[in-house]
Amino acid sequence: MSDLLERLRDRGWRLTAQRRVVAEVLDGDHVHYTADEVHARAADRLPEIARATVYNTLSELVALGEVLEVSTDGRAKRYDPNARHTHQHLVCSRCGTIRDVHPTGDPLAALPENERYGFAIAEATVTYRGVCPNCSGS
Amino acid sequence: MSDLLERLRDRGWRLTAQRRVVAEVLDGDHVHYTADEVHARAADRLPEIARATVYNTLSELVALGEVLEVSTDGRAKRYDPNARHTHQHLVCSRCGTIRDVHPTGDPLAALPENERYGFAIAEATVTYRGVCPNCSGS
DNA sequence: CACTACATTGGACTTTGTCTAAGTCAAGAA
DNA sequence: TTCTTGACTTAGACAAAGTCCAATGTAGTG
Numbered sequence: 136m137s138d139l140l141e142r143l144r145d146r147g148w149r150l151t152a153q154r155r156v157v158a159e160v161l162d163g164d165h166v167h168y169t170a171d172e173v174h175a176r177a178a179d180r181l182p183e184i185a186r187a188t189v190y191n192t193l194s195e196l197v198a199l200g201e202v203l204e205v206s207t208d209g210r211a212k213r214y215d216p217n218a219r220h221t222h223q224h225l226v227c228s229r230c231g232t233i234r235d236v237h238p239t240g241d242p243l244a245a246l247p248e249n250e251r252y253g254f255a256i257a258e259a260t261v262t263y264r265g266v267c268p269n270c271s272g273s
Numbered sequence: 274m275s276d277l278l279e280r281l282r283d284r285g286w287r288l289t290a291q292r293r294v295v296a297e298v299l300d301g302d303h304v305h306y307t308a309d310e311v312h313a314r315a316a317d318r319l320p321e322i323a324r325a326t327v328y329n330t331l332s333e334l335v336a337l338g339e340v341l342e343v344s345t346d347g348r349a350k351r352y353d354p355n356a357r358h359t360h361q362h363l364v365c366s367r368c369g370t371i372r373d374v375h376p377t378g379d380p381l382a383a384l385p386e387n388e389r390y391g392f393a394i395a396e397a398t399v400t401y402r403g404v405c406p407n408c409s410g411s
Numbered sequence: 412c413a414c415t416a417c418a419t420t421g422g423a424c425t426t427t428g429t430c431t432a433a434g435t436c437a438a439g440a441a
Numbered sequence: 442t443t444c445t446t447g448a449c450t451t452a453g454a455c456a457a458a459g460t461c462c463a464a465t466g467t468a469g470t471g
Binding site for chain 2: 206207209212225228234236238239240242243245246250251254258260261262265266267268
Binding site: 151210 | 426427428429430436437438
């Protein structure tokens with residue numbers, strides 16, 4: 136993802152300091168941050184960055200298909216920089232951490248025509264929930 | 274679900290007018306209401322019912338396994354009275370309405386052992402997203 | 412019927428996110 | 442290089458969804 140900024144500029148994205156730090160935060164560790172976590176980390180480098188800017192930038196990255204939005208349960212949305220390969224998520228029901236996983240097969244194929252109720256189905260997401268090794272010990 | 278109240282009383286659930294109307298709202302149509310929709314419908318029959326009571330009651334019904342909580346994207350959680358048969362959900366990405374669907378196969382089986390990272394996986398939920406016939410027309 | 416533990420109430424509060432008006436600035440033009 | 446301009450950013454108000462709490466009410470037991 137090191138050429139993310141380049142790809143975006145090629146697509147006419149105006150490059151600002153704020154957008155750069157947000158992209159760098161996502162690029163750094165391969166973790167799934169919430170918007171506020173992204174904001175906190177971006178503010179380490181650019182203290183005056185506004186929350187609204189982080190939200191705007193994240194939405195744009197999602198719209199551009201560079202980042203995925205993952206919402207688990209009622210908690211804050213998390214942002215997944217690994218939008219290149221399709222994958223699903225494994226969520227710890229205690230601590231909320233997320234791991235990317237790659238199940239076999241296509242869940243879309245498992246939904247028979249007579250169960251589609253006329254919807255134009257665009258995607259199927261699978262969420263596995265369980266207790267991670269870290270949390271099961273305690 | 275007509276004997277829901279009876280089942281709950283047998284399990285030591287204290288039966289109040291508020292809890293009764295909440296249960297009746299869920300029992301009525303087989304729709305997936307948000308907490309506020311449940312509150313509005315409950316208030317038709319019991320005008321002084323508090324929002325907090327509806328939230329409390331819904332949480333208890335979920336904890337007791339009588340109702341499922343479905344959270345799609347950043348929207349309000351919806352409550353699914355059909356907790357008896359396992360099923361998945363089809364969500365309209367415009368209006369947010371939900372339909373129960375029954376895909377073939379077991380998504381848990383699609384996750385290889387080496388992708389489980391030591392988690393004790395308890396469940397797999399599949400969410401299909403698309404535009405419903407109602408929204409695609411306009 | 413009285414008692415008491417549990418349920419309900421209303422309103423303040425929190426979290427997550429959106430909106431807006433005014434100011435700022437990146438990038439192309441001259 | 443400097444100018445121009447429309448897109449970007451900011452701070453703070455606002456909104457939606459949900460939680461918390463102290464005071465009050467009540468279901469069910471004995």
